[in-house]
Amino acid sequence: MASNTSTNNGGGYNFKVVLLGEGCVGKTSVVLRYVEDKFNDKHISTLQASFFNKKLNINGKRINLAIWDTAGQEKFHALGPIYYRMSNGAILVYDITDEETFKKVKNWVKELRKMLGSDIRLVIAGNKVDLEKERNVTVEEAEEYAKQVGAVHFHTSAKQNFNIEEMFLDLTQRMMQHADIVEQKSTLMRNNSTRRNVVVVEDESAEPAQPSKSGCCSGGGS
Ligand code: GDP
Ligand code: MG
Secondary structure, eight states: OOOSOOOBOSSOEEEEEEEEOSTTSSHHHHHHHHHHOOOOSSOOOOOSOOEEEEEEEETTEEEEEEEEOOOSGGGGTOOOHHHHTTOSEEEEEEETTOHHHHHHHHHHHHHHHHHHGGGSEEEEEEEOGGGGGGOOSOHHHHHHHHHHTTEEEEEOBTTTTBSHHHHHHHHHHHHHHHHHHHHHHHHHHHHHHHHHHHHOOOOGGGSOSSOOSSOTTTTOOO
């Protein structure tokens, strides 16, 4: 259950966030926009390491996001559990002009829920909203679907820097809330088990000393 390394050890929160989605939907662009405030019109081949760190401070609380971008394995359908294990959050990106990429998001949601249950916070990002005129996934369908699966839906444009920061902020706040709840629960459980250890002293002298002559359950007898 609480397998994720989301702990708030007084020193702050550490979260792992993965980006998932079909090739070319803009995953790398979204991260680069968020972390380095850059955008490139070309497809960025991420065959190098695709791991980014982002430090945040929300209401005086320090948060470190480890953001994992795929190295393009999605094109070979080769993204497995090793990539997303121990994730606290996932951003499932599709391209609003390409219906197929939205279907792919649904597959990812199923897989993540199956493998990680409710331990992971989900965001669905309809990217490339600057291409609104070429939209092929309706807003209603996407938002309705997100609601159904307990995800939050954002419309983003890495190109125009629209809603990127807001999306990461919302995800981070939800991960913090979840981590706090997990922490509270485990504190409660710790306290409970200590208490149980103390209470397990039975007072045997309270039992009747002599065996009862007419046990009502033992058959009594003639
Ligand atoms: P990835 O394969 O999912 O990592 O996708 P990339 O980040 O490499 O982007 C694929 C292509 O989509 C590139 O040509 C990007 O410039 C383009 N792209 C990414 N985000 C946007 C966006 O918000 N709007 C538009 N119009 N193009 C985008
Ligand atoms: Mg990429």
